[in-house]
Amino acid sequence: MIARRIWHWLLAILIGGWLPVLLVTLWWNASASSENPFFPPLELIWEQFKLNWVFLNVPIHLVPSLQNLFLGFAIGVVAGIGLGALVGVSGAVSRYVEPVVDFFRCIPPVALVPIFILLFGLDSAMRVASIAFATTFPILIATIEGIRGTNLVLIDTASVFGLSRAQMLWRVRLPNAMPVIFGGLQVGFQIAFIVTVASEYLGSGFGLGAFTLIATDSFLILDAWTGVLLLGLLGYALSLVFDIVERLTLRWYYGQKQLA
Amino acid sequence: MPAVLRRIPAGMLSAVVALIVWQIIGSVGPLAGDSFATATEAISALWVLVREATFWLAFWETVQMAAIGFAISMVIAIPLGMLIGLSRFSYRSSKFTFDFLKVIPPIVLIPIAILVIGPTLAMGVALVVFANVFSMAIQTAYGVRDADPVLLETMRCFRMGLAKQIRYARLPSAAVQIGIGMRLALAASLVVAVVAGLVGGAGGLGTFLALTQSAGNADDTYAVILFLGAIGVALSRLLVRGHRRLVFWVGR
Numbered sequence: 001m002i003a004r005r006i007w008h009w010l011l012a013i014l015i016g017g018w019l020p021v022l023l024v025t026l027w028w029n030a031s032a033s034s035e036n037p038f039f040p041p042l043e044l045i046w047e048q049f050k051l052n053w054v055f056l057n058v059p060i061h062l063v064p065s066l067q068n069l070f071l072g073f074a075i076g077v078v079a080g081i082g083l084g085a086l087v088g089v090s091g092a093v094s095r096y097v098e099p100v101v102d103f104f105r106c107i108p109p110v111a112l113v114p115i116f117i118l119l120f121g122l123d124s125a126m127r128v129a130s131i132a133f134a135t136t137f138p139i140l141i142a143t144i145e146g147i148r149g150t151n152l153v154l155i156d157t158a159s160v161f162g163l164s165r166a167q168m169l170w171r172v173r174l175p176n177a178m179p180v181i182f183g184g185l186q187v188g189f190q191i192a193f194i195v196t197v198a199s200e201y202l203g204s205g206f207g208l209g210a211f212t213l214i215a216t217d218s219f220l221i222l223d224a225w226t227g228v229l230l231l232g233l234l235g236y237a238l239s240l241v242f243d244i245v246e247r248l249t250l251r252w253y254y255g256q257k258q259l260a
Numbered sequence: 261m262p263a264v265l266r267r268i269p270a271g272m273l274s275a276v277v278a279l280i281v282w283q284i285i286g287s288v289g290p291l292a293g294d295s296f297a298t299a300t301e302a303i304s305a306l307w308v309l310v311r312e313a314t315f316w317l318a319f320w321e322t323v324q325m326a327a328i329g330f331a332i333s334m335v336i337a338i339p340l341g342m343l344i345g346l347s348r349f350s351y352r353s354s355k356f357t358f359d360f361l362k363v364i365p366p367i368v369l370i371p372i373a374i375l376v377i378g379p380t381l382a383m384g385v386a387l388v389v390f391a392n393v394f395s396m397a398i399q400t401a402y403g404v405r406d407a408d409p410v411l412l413e414t415m416r417c418f419r420m421g422l423a424k425q426i427r428y429a430r431l432p433s434a435a436v437q438i439g440i441g442m443r444l445a446l447a448a449s450l451v452v453a454v455v456a457g458l459v460g461g462a463g464g465l466g467t468f469l470a471l472t473q474s475a476g477n478a479d480d481t482y483a484v485i486l487f488l489g490a491i492g493v494a495l496s497r498l499l500v501r502g503h504r505r506l507v508f509w510v511g512r
Binding site: 012015017018019020023038039096097098099100102104106107108109110111112113114115117118119153190193194197200201202211212215216219221224225227228231232235236239255 | 271278291368369484493499
């Protein structure tokens with residue numbers, strides 16, 4: 001039984017893994033003798049990557065980026081779920097609030113950064129504010145939708161048992177809305193990452209995005225490649241972490257779905 | 261609530277209230293000043309902008325980037341996705357790679373794109389293609405794989421060839437997923453085209469926005485963002501409607 005499971009795992013890794021390995025090998029070999037200044041050999045990029053990111057520049061550029069990302073996202077989550085819970089409880093209020101929220105959600109999130117540069121200048125406050133603001137709307141929309149969609153039988157049952165409004169929100173409506181809210185959180189987190197990078201491109205100085213763009217502007221091609229590589233890997237790693245957190249948090253929900 | 265108010269559509273009423281709140285925030289309080297535009301300032305700035313040729317030229321550039329990028333990514337992704345989806349092995353082999361590339365936001369590539377292509381419309385197009393091609397291909401492949409197994413078995417029993425199986429089972433099932441993917445991709449294309457201009461200097465409304473901001477012209481900055489929001493809302497309404505018509509047999 002266990003041996004079979006391990007066998008399945010191995011097979012899945014082999015089937016999923018051969019293509020990326022092949023692609024990287026191709027890139028490595030094709031670029032090995034590259035004279036094109038914009039496409040340096042992957043080997044050189046890798047050497048420079050180790051020099052930059054293990055771990056020389058990590059505290060200067062990577063840590064502030066992640067700090068802004070998580071702080072901005074956290075503010076956005078609190079604001080989005082908090083406002084969404086307030087608005088979503090009343091059907092009438094949410095009907096009036098939703099069009100305005102929808103409008104904000106339809107603005108490309110990165111386009112909001114200039115507003116915050118005008119307000120705050122180029123420092124960390126601007127970055128966190130842009131991230132928080134852009135993150136709020138998808139989460140807000142999802143929370144309103146999730147809370148409004150609570151099963152009526154569940155609400156009736158809860159009111160028969162004499163739950164107060166606050167209890168109803170905290171113990172019935174919010175947990176039930178969690179799967180929908182998580183959809184909003186996922187979109188919000190992607191947006192938070194994009195806005196983090198954008199705010200660093202547009203604002204000057206520190207941060208992974210700023211490092212990469214400055215390297216580009218100074219024709220430090222290897223540094224630019226390492227920055228792009230790290231940003232790409234980070235984008236994937238963060239989405240992976242998010243999926244795992246969702247799986248763990250919503251385990252009860254997936255369990256329920258399997259039973260049904 | 262008075263009966264008169266109830267007859268006004270909810271969207272209109274809330275928009276008016278939001279504009280009034282915006283006006284108040286911008287006129288009194290800590291945000292009043294040059295770096296924050298009030299509702300009236302932004303709207304009158306927009307009124308001036310929409311009568312200028314440069315504004316519409318910028319808009320047209322953005323639309324071009326989005327449309328050409330979208331078209332190229334569909335032409336690549338849909339046939340590729342179909343091929344991948346036809347066999348279990350190729351689907352499972354490419355799933356990880358495509359999922360990996362799919363979640364990398366195109367904005368990350370802008371520095372390299374500036375180096376290799378330069379800050380031009382072509383760069384914007386390339387970013388739009390990168391943004392769509394992987395998710396679209398894997399979505400199409402998923403649609404092809406998702407064809408009703410009973411239907412496929414039945415067709416095999418009747419010895420219908422691969423061509424017929426594709427025509428009558430795989431394609432209709434893929435069409436649903438392609439429809440969903442196209443809807444997401446169209447909205448994403450516009451956003452990426454704006455970002456390519458704003459961050460990468462590829463031209464269009466994004467670059468227009470970057471210039472108004474760096475000139476410290478708050479009124480125009482807010483006006484452009486207002487315009488982008490309006491376009492976004494219109495596009496998303498249009499897409500939802502178009503999608504319902506296109507795959508009318510699904511859902512309602």
